[in-house]
Amino acid sequence: MEPLIKVQCLKHVYPDKTEVSVCGLDFIVSKGERTVILGPNGAGKTTLLAHILGLLAPVEGVVEVMGLPPYKNFNEIRKNIGVVFQNVDEQIIGPRVYDDIAFTPRNEGLSKEAVHEKVMKVAKTLNIEDLLNKIPHYLSGGQKKKVALAGAIVMMPKILIMDEPFDSLDPKSKVEMLDMINCLNKEYGITLVITTHDINLVLGLADTIYILNQGNVVAKGTPEEIFMQDEILRKANLEPPILVALFSRLREKGYDVISPISLESAEEQLLLILQNAGRVGEGVSS
Ligand SMILES: Nc1ncnc2c1ncn2[C@@H]1O[C@H](COP(=O)(O)OP(=O)(O)OP(=O)(O)O)[C@@H](O)[C@H]1O
Numbered sequence: 001m002e003p004l005i006k007v008q009c010l011k012h013v014y015p016d017k018t019e020v021s022v023c024g025l026d027f028i029v030s031k032g033e034r035t036v037i038l039g040p041n042g043a044g045k046t047t048l049l050a051h052i053l054g055l056l057a058p059v060e061g062v063v064e065v066m067g068l069p070p071y072k073n074f075n076e077i078r079k080n081i082g083v084v085f086q087n088v089d090e091q092i093i094g095p096r097v098y099d100d101i102a103f104t105p106r107n108e109g110l111s112k113e114a115v116h117e118k119v120m121k122v123a124k125t126l127n128i129e130d131l132l133n134k135i136p137h138y139l140s141g142g143q144k145k146k147v148a149l150a151g152a153i154v155m156m157p158k159i160l161i162m163d164e165p166f167d168s169l170d171p172k173s174k175v176e177m178l179d180m181i182n183c184l185n186k187e188y189g190i191t192l193v194i195t196t197h198d199i200n201l202v203l204g205l206a207d208t209i210y211i212l213n214q215g216n217v218v219a220k221g222t223p224e225e226i227f228m229q230d231e232i233l234r235k236a237n238l239e240p241p242i243l244v245a246l247f248s249r250l251r252e253k254g255y256d257v258i259s260p261i262s263l264e265s266a267e268e269q270l271l272l273i274l275q276n277a278g279r280v281g282e283g284v285s286s
Pocket residue numbers: 014015016018020039040041042043044045046047048
């Protein structure tokens with residue numbers, strides 16, 4: 001099956017002559033996949049997203065979304081992609097939250113009733129009905145992210161692109177955002193492409209991870225595969241999630257554990273170790 005997104009050895013030159021390349025492994029995203037892009041500052045993650053969105057045109061290489069070069073088919077491609085930019089202030093434009101979310105459906109010429117139905121549905125999905133009358137400018141950072149997400153998915157796009165969705169969120173809001181994003185993927189089949197520096201959230205978010213470093217796509221794999229590759233991570237200024245690091249230390253000490261992909265899997269394995277040591281239920285305190 002044709003991938004939804006394909007990028008092969010992309011080269012971009014910004015007006016000030018800064019050259020950015022995303023070469024090495026091909027960047028391929030299939031329908032329904034949750035793809036996370038990791039990499040140090042300046043690796044080219046946002047540049048890659050801008051190409052997928054058709055905001056930039058490559059000097060060399062292939063960028064295709066649904067088989068088409070996005071920059072040449074901007075309107076058609078953008079109908080199928082929702083986006084939440086890193087700085088959401090730049091994308092929230094409505095005088096009230098309701099108008100902001102209603103922007104795209106109104107633009108598409110939907111009737112007043114149809115627009116209202118869409119806005120209310122997405123507000124309910126993201127649990128932001130109480131914000132609809134507010135002035136976006138005065139919302140908190142986390143609320144703004146949710147409003148931007150609502151605007152991005154109000155037309156239920158095939159693909160959702162998010163640049164640093166957890167940036168500046170408090171721990172509880174990060175988990176809420178993570179759950180919302182996963183729900184959009186699970187319930188509505190939306191394909192996800194996400195960049196983040198929040199490595200500890202990646203285990204619960206990614207089917208596939210790509211690592212970008214110094215102009216190259218240096219690794220692609222499942223979280224389990226990626227977080228085993230210490231050398232690649234180190235070179236890209238990345239550290240494995242804390243749970244993965246802990247379990248690799250346990251392995252080094254001879255415990256028969258596998259890298260956990262969730263808190264639940266870590267808990268299960270730790271309880272087993274404690275059970276085998278005969279200490280579960282003893283209220284271990286030392
Ligand atoms: N508009 C621009 N004009 C000139 N150079 C730019 C522009 N936007 C980005 N760059 C440069 O392109 C390179 C890649 O930047 P990009 O924002 O894609 O990296 P990133 O991986 O998203 O970084 P971060 O993790 O810090 O967000 C950097 O060297 C950056 O300075």
